[in-house]
Amino acid sequence: MQTKKVTVKDIARLSGLSIGTVDRVMHNRSGVAEESRRKVMEAMESLGYTLNTNASLLANKKHYRICCLLPSFESGDYWELVYNAVASAQRDAEGYNLSIETLTYNQFSREEFIEAVERLKADLPQAVIVAPIYRNDTIELGHYLKEKGVPMVFIDSKVSEADYLAYYGIPMWESGYLAASLLLGDEPPQSIVNFRIERGGGIADNPTLARRHGFTDYVSENLPELRIYNEFLRPHDREHNFAVMDKFFAAHPDIRHIVTFNSRVHLIADYITTRGLKGMSVLGFDILGQNIKAVQEGVVKYLIVQRTQVQLRRGVNALAEWLAFGTIPPLKDNYMPMDILVKENINFYSELYKDN
Amino acid sequence: MQTKKVTVKDIARLSGLSIGTVDRVMHNRSGVAEESRRKVMEAMESLGYTLNTNASLLANKKHYRICCLLPSFESGDYWELVYNAVASAQRDAEGYNLSIETLTYNQFSREEFIEAVERLKADLPQAVIVAPIYRNDTIELGHYLKEKGVPMVFIDSKVSEADYLAYYGIPMWESGYLAASLLLGDEPPQSIVNFRIERGGGIADNPTLARRHGFTDYVSENLPELRIYNEFLRPHDREHNFAVMDKFFAAHPDIRHIVTFNSRVHLIADYITTRGLKGMSVLGFDILGQNIKAVQEGVVKYLIVQRTQVQLRRGVNALAEWLAFGTIPPLKDNYMPMDILVKENINFYSELYKDN
């Protein structure tokens, strides 16, 4: 560290200007003579000035609002994780002159999404974070926000065609490819089953589609002979699901490998536990409480998870920097880690995903 | 959020005392009448006061020094990761009224460690972070620091018998157990080889010992028949290492499973690549640049890594809280995640481990 902290005063003195001007230069505000700007820059450079964030934040009266547009959730489902991450980001944000709000919509209802967008427009925040579901509507939202000068960050998944500042999330295709390599890498079976979720609305873009492509691409490349069965479950119809699975496994008693690309592998774990099936290799996604349990009990072998908290925090940071300094994130698409959880390491993740 | 931020003034007004007294109460400083203390507490409670960290930090003239006691490193080895984490924590620490220094010693020389401790004592910081190697000397250091009221945090590994404030690191035994389950879980082989590093000094406590125990415990539990060969390599003697491995694999051409418990799996990767061996299952630890490369090339199958940056940051945070507010960390032993890296997900980790 330096002998003494360099302050605006120092650089004002050195450049022969006032702290007012120094401030203006620092923040690229208009109304500074080119000559002065140069002098100030030079002084900052030579003294190695760094902004005291605490003082800055304290003095800054501006207050930014960031709004998160997310699917609503029921207890125990995927979006709850995201929502918790928002809550935690909210706490972090206090004291940073920015507040984070949430606007939710039923992910299966395009109407609700559009309505949520209307509400967003009615009380436009300074920045927006979106977990996109409806692709076209999201693109449109992007246009609108662009025009208003409101930056948008994607988390969870992205709509590449939209105007956005940055994306923080896992690479979807790769997550499926990874899934295949884990599940099928060691002793490739002859056939496997993919349990999917019946989609009601049908219009919604399914982000897990790319994931399934990643999986099937791995298969075409490495195991062209592999047969993949597709079966459909319902989020809340245990009886129906059990019937589906009973029927399937009766017809295919040899199948030992199960994959799901959504977060509901616990539906399958429930079935396996209840029926007492043995020797199954099951892979699923997302660190839901019930999924954790299934891994701990050895029913699910692999759980691929993302760091929702980190993703959101990075998104918020990117927006904060943009708002405060006009900084554009160095990378537009930020692909974050996909963690592989198994029985032997999962216990050291739960705390982290809850809070850290 | 509240309508308006609650400040010391508000609670001073409500309690009928001055902000000076309020401040004294907030920080449990002495010299406050019991009656006043009560009133202030009450007011804080009822208004839901929260400290404005920015203002606090800005006004606070105290400056804390944290010293990290670490093994020195050569480019590309494990301790470089830790050192980089310190450097990054240093940057974070600026503006938090605390500075982080590093004191290094040759990990193979107990003398150097003792000398480093002397230097530490000579210019005692307000808090200490230690990556312990010499167990007894560390215990002694703990006694000394305890007496001086200087808190100590362990990272990387811990000495359970010592007096310490908290530990942030992976669980060593479990990391070995995990290694075994990954390497041996699917199609257990008959025999495997463990390449170890010749230890010069011999007195140094080897933290990877617990890891090896975790591995062998898994084996005793699940694969009692498994034969584990032990061979010894040297960190910087490629020729010698190649001779050792040539000899070993000539004698055991059937062995396909290799594990190392230290960070130098790249030594083996180098050998495998050079000799063009095929079909090896190799597992190693730590996200060194050369190890990453070996995974990307498919030579190393599993790399188990820890989040050095996060661990250090948590350690620093714990100390900062202790210094500023006397807060004791909720958990003393904080076991952090062990990430499993394979070819298909490793590319999304490197950035994170570099900086995040």
Add this chain to the structure above:
DNA sequence: CTGAAAGCGCTAACAG
């Protein structure tokens, strides 16, 4: 034991 007052480094508003 308590209150008053002087900043911490920066930003914003207002004069020039």
Add this chain to the structure above:
DNA sequence: CTGTTAGCGCTTTCAG
């Protein structure tokens, strides 16, 4: 275009 000034909310003297 530039300088001055009044705080932001808190901590820390220094008097009482």
